[in-house]
Amino acid sequence: xxxxxxxxxxxxxxxxxxxxxxxxxxxxxxxxxxxxxxxxxxxxxxxxxxxxxxxxxxxxxxxxxxxxxxxxxxxxxxxxxxxxxxxxxxxxxxxxxxxxxxxxxxxxxxxxxxxxxxxxxxxxxxxxxxxxxxxxxxxxxxxxxxxxxxxxx
Amino acid sequence: xxxxxxxxxxxxxxxxxxxxxxxxxxxxxxxxxxxxxxxxxxxxxxxxxxxxxxxxxxxxxxxxxxxxxxxxxxxxxxxxxxxxxxxxxxxxxxxxxxxxxxxxxxxxxxxxxxxxxxxxxxxxxxxxxxxxxxxxxxxxxxxxxxxxxxxxxxxxxxxxxxxxxxxxxxxxxxxxxxxxxxxxxxxxxxxxxxxxxxxxxxxxxxxxxxxxxxxxxxxxxxxxxxxxxxxxxxxxxxxxxxxxxxxxxxxxxxxxxxxxxxxxxxxxxxxxxxxxxxxxxxxxxxxxxxxxxxxxxxxxxxxxxxxxxxxxxxxxxxxxxxxxxxxxxxxxxxxxxxxxxxxxxxxxxxxxxxxxxxxxxxxxxxxxxxxxxxxxxxxxxxxxxxxxxxxxxxxx
Ligand SMILES: Cc1ncc(COP(=O)(O)O)c(C=O)c1O
Numbered sequence: 001x002x003x004x005x006x007x008x009x010x011x012x013x014x015x016x017x018x019x020x021x022x023x024x025x026x027x028x029x030x031x032x033x034x035x036x037x038x039x040x041x042x043x044x045x046x047x048x049x050x051x052x053x054x055x056x057x058x059x060x061x062x063x064x065x066x067x068x069x070x071x072x073x074x075x076x077x078x079x080x081x082x083x084x085x086x087x088x089x090x091x092x093x094x095x096x097x098x099x100x101x102x103x104x105x106x107x108x109x110x111x112x113x114x115x116x117x118x119x120x121x122x123x124x125x126x127x128x129x130x131x132x133x134x135x136x137x138x139x140x141x142x143x144x145x146x147x148x149x150x151x152x153x
Numbered sequence: 154x155x156x157x158x159x160x161x162x163x164x165x166x167x168x169x170x171x172x173x174x175x176x177x178x179x180x181x182x183x184x185x186x187x188x189x190x191x192x193x194x195x196x197x198x199x200x201x202x203x204x205x206x207x208x209x210x211x212x213x214x215x216x217x218x219x220x221x222x223x224x225x226x227x228x229x230x231x232x233x234x235x236x237x238x239x240x241x242x243x244x245x246x247x248x249x250x251x252x253x254x255x256x257x258x259x260x261x262x263x264x265x266x267x268x269x270x271x272x273x274x275x276x277x278x279x280x281x282x283x284x285x286x287x288x289x290x291x292x293x294x295x296x297x298x299x300x301x302x303x304x305x306x307x308x309x310x311x312x313x314x315x316x317x318x319x320x321x322x323x324x325x326x327x328x329x330x331x332x333x334x335x336x337x338x339x340x341x342x343x344x345x346x347x348x349x350x351x352x353x354x355x356x357x358x359x360x361x362x363x364x365x366x367x368x369x370x371x372x373x374x375x376x377x378x379x380x381x382x383x384x385x386x387x388x389x390x391x392x393x394x395x396x397x398x399x400x401x402x403x404x405x406x407x408x409x410x411x412x413x414x415x416x417x418x419x420x421x422x423x424x425x426x427x428x429x430x431x432x433x434x435x436x437x438x439x440x441x442x443x444x445x446x447x448x449x450x451x452x453x454x455x456x457x458x459x460x461x462x463x464x465x466x467x468x469x470x471x472x473x474x475x476x477x478x479x480x481x482x483x484x485x486x487x488x489x490x491x492x493x494x495x496x497x498x499x500x501x502x503x504x505x506x507x508x509x510x511x512x513x514x515x516x517x518x519x520x521x522x523x524x525x526x527x528x529x530x531x532x533x534x535x536x537x538x539x540x541x542x543x544x545x546x547x548x549x
Contacts, residue, residue, distance in 0.1 A: 016463060022533045037497035037536050040457055040477045040485065044535040060535040064459035064478035068533075105478075 009099035015069035020076050023058045032118025035111050041067045043111045045119040052082050066105040073097050074112035087135055089116050155469040156515045161304050161506035167357035167402050174398035184390055195393055202400045209407055211340035218365040218383045219396050223331035223352030224255040226365035229376050230327040230348035231259045237372030238295020245269045247289045248298040249281045250491040256298055279308035279439035279492045286315045294324045301333040305488040306439030307448025316345030325371055335406035347371040353399035356406040362395035413509035417446035420507050420516050424449045427520040432527050436549045447507040454549045455537030456501035456530045464526045475502040498548050
């Protein structure tokens with residue numbers, strides 16, 4: 001119980017203290033929720049899409065400091081970008097942008113990647129837009145807590 | 154404002170303990186094993202320290218062994234009694250589900266070596282039942298280990314009653330009294346234990362030092378081999394400055410116990426009632442009355458504990474949590490699970506442990522900031538939203 005917690009970078013603490021794009025989008029075009037309360041983290045992403053561009057992104061997170069920071073960073077990285085680019089967001093990119101995460105917190109950045117994909121997938125489904133399943137490997141396995149790539153580093 | 158409310162993790166050394174520590178380091182630097190005058194002065198101090206600890210615990214000085222702290226004392230007591238029992242063909246060990254890892258992990262190791270480990274449940278109150286203990290303990294039991302007070306939820310265990318059961322079956326009893334000593338009265342004869350572990354840094358003494366009490370006749374084998382220190386039971390030149398610091402802290406804590414206990418009970422009550430009045434869907438962990446005077450432990454629904462701690466830290470408040478994220482594992486605290494908290498709720502725990510130097514103003518500050526921070530974390534928690542919208546059922 002008395003575990004270390006001074007492991008976060010300045011960047012993580014900044015996003016944790018001042019989360020960007022936090023909240024809900026009423027009438028969102030897509031919503032993705034990943035993780036589960038049993039494991040201690042849930043991320044929910046709301047997206048607004050216009051002409052294939054993510055005009056707005058918001059998130060809600062139940063989870064630790066790195067989960068909050070990862071979702072905040074992910075929204076910042078995809079807001080204003082085309083959907084195709086958002087789908088290319090990797091947990092690795094989120095981790096790097098945060099200046100690194102402790103090894104046992106890497107799954108938080110994986111959740112952020114999954115949440116973005118889940119929201120986009122929801123948008124595609126709602127609008128009957130055909131999609132390539134291989135693009136959503138991550139979101140489709142979102143019920144699993146860990147991601148193979150999450151073990152790296 | 155800055156509020157240190159994590160005294161169960163560790164305490165700041167009492168000035169009198171710092172004084173004893175530095176004075177010893179400076180002036181009584183000899184090796185107690187040396188025959189010359191400088192060594193003998195150290196030996197005299199060591200002897201008087203041992204006598205003082207013994208007097209406070211109601212033990213004889215020959216039953217007091219200085220160690221590196223609670224973990225070592227727990228390990229040595231358990232391994233000594235277990236191996237001695239095994240020699241007589243007894244391979245069952247009875248303990249509780251809420252022990253500290255210093256005990257649980259040692260029991261895991263013994264289990265791998267072929268011992269049968271029975272962990273008694275505690276139920277919602279966080280207190281083991283003597284009846285359950287009675288059913289589990291028999292003549293084939295090598296050892297019973299029951300902590301005196303729990304480190305997470307502060308609940309006080311019926312060690313004395315369990316000692317009677319042990320006595321009737323001829324089974325040795327170890328008690329991890331790390332969280333109790335210096336805070337509530339502890340006397341080895343009143344408790345009836347055969348072994349007891351204590352740790353200096355939980356009552357204003359230095360870190361890395363503690364005591365193992367082992368009753369005369371109770372089996373004791375060394376964990377550390379080498380010199381003949383501690384009557385051949387613990388090799389290594391004694392850390393006399395720490396021992397002197399520990400004894401000074403112990404004497405001061407025991408002398409002030411009544412006053413600080415009354416003070417802490419008042420603060421504890423104010424804090425518990427204040428949190429309950431200000432925060433919805435929360436629940437106190439463990440029995441309300443039968444707990445250490447400084448312990449306040451809650452679960453808040455829809456909240457994750459690590460985030461709570463970090464935001465509290467930004468407000469100058471030091472506390473702790475049993476969430477998975479703070480334990481570095483995927484599971485929340487085994488103690489919270491043992492009292493029946495489901496995972497979802499156990500992740501949202503907060504432990505505040507007050508010390509004698511905490512003030513009523515500080516509790517007011519806690520009561521201002523904790524609800525604010527819980528509200529903040531809930532404001533962007535999808536779990537909290539689902540609870541609000543009826544998509545998920547409230548547990549607390
Ligand atoms: C109940 C209990 N037992 C054992 C220990 C370990 O003590 P130490 O830190 O001195 O090794 C602790 C402290 O963390 C504790 O709270």
